[in-house]
Amino acid sequence: MSPASEDKNMKKWKTPLWAAVAAACVVLLSFLATLVYLDQLYPVGLGPRQPIPFSHRVHAGVKKISCFMCHSEAHRSSRAGIPPLQTCLLCHSRIIRTYPYIAKLRALAASNQPVIWARVNWLPEFVYFDHSMHIQRGIDCGHCHGDVSRMDRVSKARKFQMGFCIQCHRYNRATHDCFTCHR
Incomplete structure (x- = not known):
């Protein structure tokens, strides 16, 4: 050839x-x-690393635990808040006790030391936002925070800027009065 x-x-x-x-x-x-x-x-975005890994995907998604189990103040307070370690220990005093991060969580709770979580969502000081008012009016947490039940590490789903809030207020026929949010 x-x-x-x-x-x-x-x-x-x-x-x-x-x-x-x-x-x-x-x-x-x-x-x-x-x-x-x-x-x-999967996964849907990864937020900042936390001192103790916490998967919202497992807790809220797979296990179907309500947001209000941990963020119990959200429906009656302006702040949703971070749950105390004792809330975590309601389950984790019996479930996967030997997992290293759960052991660390239990040790911190026993010594009365807080976990310093990395903040994900933030509003400027001059903005007033009331979680309870929005929840009582039927606004789903996911509207602002995204589908947290699919997030291992919570990430910022929205930029909380005035345009986003005004658009939502218009859609839901809520007040546009400046002093409602700016106090």
Whole structure:
């Protein structure tokens, strides 16, 4: 076989292989784009690292624990608050006790030391926001905080800027009076 005919045969095989690889890449990228579009990729964003890892996906998603089990003040206070360690120990005094982070949590609670959590959501000092008022009017927590039940580490779902709040107030026919939020 001459080198020219050998070269011709190799070109025949390279083109279909290249086409197959390209087609596979297109299919894979289409699949990933569909997952992103349908918001099905896991995990949904990762927020800041916390001193004790806490998965909202496991607790609120898999175990179906209500937001208000831990954030019990949200429906009667302006602040949702971070639950005390004793709330965690309602379950974790019996469940997965030997897991290192649960042991650390129990040790902190026993020595009356707080966990210093990394803050995820923040509003400026001049903005007044009342969780209880919004919850009592039927606004779902996920509207502002995103689908927390799919987050291992809570991430900021929205930028809390005036436009976002005004748009929501217009949609829900709530007041636009400046002094409602700015005190």
